[in-house]
Amino acid sequence: MATMQFDLVSPERRLASMEVSEVQIPGADGDLTAMPDHAPMITTLRPGVLKVSGADGEKSYFVTGGFADVAGPSATILAERAMPIEEVTGELVEELISASEAKKADASDAAADAAAKYHADLTATLDSIVGR
Amino acid sequence: MPSLKDLKNRIESVKSTRKITKAMQMVAAAKLRRAQDAAEAARPYADRMNAVMGGLAQAVGASEGAPKLLAGTGEDNVHMLVVMTAERGLCGGFNSSIARLARSHAQKLLAEGKTVKILTVGKKGREQLKRDLSAHMVGHVDLGDVKRIGYANAADIASDVLGRFDEGEFDVATIFYNRFESVISQIPTATQVIPASFEPTGEDDESGTLYDYEPSEEAVLEDLLPRGIATQIFTALLENAASEQGARMSAMDNATRNAGEMIDKLTIEFNRSRQAVITNELIEIISGAEAL
Numbered sequence: 001m002a003t004m005q006f007d008l009v010s011p012e013r014r015l016a017s018m019e020v021s022e023v024q025i026p027g028a029d030g031d032l033t034a035m036p037d038h039a040p041m042i043t044t045l046r047p048g049v050l051k052v053s054g055a056d057g058e059k060s061y062f063v064t065g066g067f068a069d070v071a072g073p074s075a076t077i078l079a080e081r082a083m084p085i086e087e088v089t090g091e092l093v094e095e096l097i098s099a100s101e102a103k104k105a106d107a108s109d110a111a112a113d114a115a116a117k118y119h120a121d122l123t124a125t126l127d128s129i130v131g132r
Numbered sequence: 133m134p135s136l137k138d139l140k141n142r143i144e145s146v147k148s149t150r151k152i153t154k155a156m157q158m159v160a161a162a163k164l165r166r167a168q169d170a171a172e173a174a175r176p177y178a179d180r181m182n183a184v185m186g187g188l189a190q191a192v193g194a195s196e197g198a199p200k201l202l203a204g205t206g207e208d209n210v211h212m213l214v215v216m217t218a219e220r221g222l223c224g225g226f227n228s229s230i231a232r233l234a235r236s237h238a239q240k241l242l243a244e245g246k247t248v249k250i251l252t253v254g255k256k257g258r259e260q261l262k263r264d265l266s267a268h269m270v271g272h273v274d275l276g277d278v279k280r281i282g283y284a285n286a287a288d289i290a291s292d293v294l295g296r297f298d299e300g301e302f303d304v305a306t307i308f309y310n311r312f313e314s315v316i317s318q319i320p321t322a323t324q325v326i327p328a329s330f331e332p333t334g335e336d337d338e339s340g341t342l343y344d345y346e347p348s349e350e351a352v353l354e355d356l357l358p359r360g361i362a363t364q365i366f367t368a369l370l371e372n373a374a375s376e377q378g379a380r381m382s383a384m385d386n387a388t389r390n391a392g393e394m395i396d397k398l399t400i401e402f403n404r405s406r407q408a409v410i411t412n413e414l415i416e417i418i419s420g421a422e423a424l
Contacts, residue, residue, distance in 0.1 A: 011363060028347055069180065080359070
């Protein structure tokens with residue numbers, strides 16, 4: 001099966017780098033799956049779950065945002081904050097949600113929609129992870 | 133001439149100073165390694181970000197509706213200088229060299245009749261610039277409690293700067309930091325971040341590919357520009373942290389060596405005067421015996 005190079009990097013470190021056969025990306029306009037030889041594209045991310053499947057099974061990562069750069073043989077995800085889904089804990093959920101709530105509360109009118117959407121996406125994702 | 137006891141005390145005190153500087157040097161060496169690792173780990177993200185931004189900026193930059201962060205406000209009357217220094221001293225010329233660069237930059241702008249605003253990151257830079265530029269200071273970010281610089285710190289600084297930009301407080305922003313070259317050489321650097329400029333990276337091979345942007349080029353750019361600026365600030369902070377430790381390490385190495393030389397000199401002086409005292413006593417005894 002054809003594979004592609006998948007990299008997940010956060011500003012602080014490279015979280016994952018491997019050969020995968022497909023990547024499910026939580027794009028800002030909806031989820032999408034990138035497979036090898038996908039047309040080159042760049043999309044922003046919403047808070048969500050990133051799923052990759054490769055030779056050693058399926059892996060999921062939680063991302064808070066950022067963007068994805070998909071180009072033929074490779075897919076690079078630049079995430080603001082990302083971690084393997086197993087590492088998402090109750091404390092972290094609390095922290096992220098309260099930070100996002102604060103942001104929503106003092107967002108200016110122009111940014112209010114974006115902040116509200118971010119908050120809704122974040123809450124939904126975290127609920128689905130923790131409530132599993 | 134100092135007495136024997138004075139000399140002895142002196143030697144002891146220089147010895148303990150040497151112990152301290154030696155310890156500081158070793159601590160700095162360990163911290164330097166960590167700082168370098170952090171800078172290394174942050175590189176893939178920054179490189180990638182630069183490459184994507186470069187491509188995007190080319191695609192959108194020329195058009196009419198390009199965001200202000202990229203195209204600028206069309207003026208350059210008010211300059212924001214973000215000066216990043218260390219929180220602590222004892223690191224050679226590290227803080228002074230950044231302050232000097234920032235000061236000369238500010239004075240040049242003032243001479244041209246522009247308005248200068250200064251945001252300092254790190255206590256030492258503020259102290260040095262306060263002397264003659266205190267009227268231009270608009271803010272200060274304290275990183276004194278931060279043990280390890282994280283992206284969150286950079287994001288905070290970036291959102292502060294971007295907030296001021298949105299309110300039209302300035303037209304051009306430049307960051308000042310020390311670029312880490314090696315342990316003995318750190319280069320004070322000024323980088324303009326607003327309007328954003330992205331250095332072309334080595335890997336230009338994909339710049340020819342036509343990307344699809346989702347939701348749209350403008351929306352992606354809108355989302356990415358603040359991140360790009362935060363990333364540039366983050367990179368600068370990490371470089372600065374590595375430079376600080378490097379500078380401290382070589383400063384402390386020098387101090388240790390100087391203390392060693394001083395101890396040698398003092399020890400010789402001590403031995404000489406001890407010898408002189410003994411000789412004196414002998415002369416007294418002998419001349420006393422002869423007088424009898």
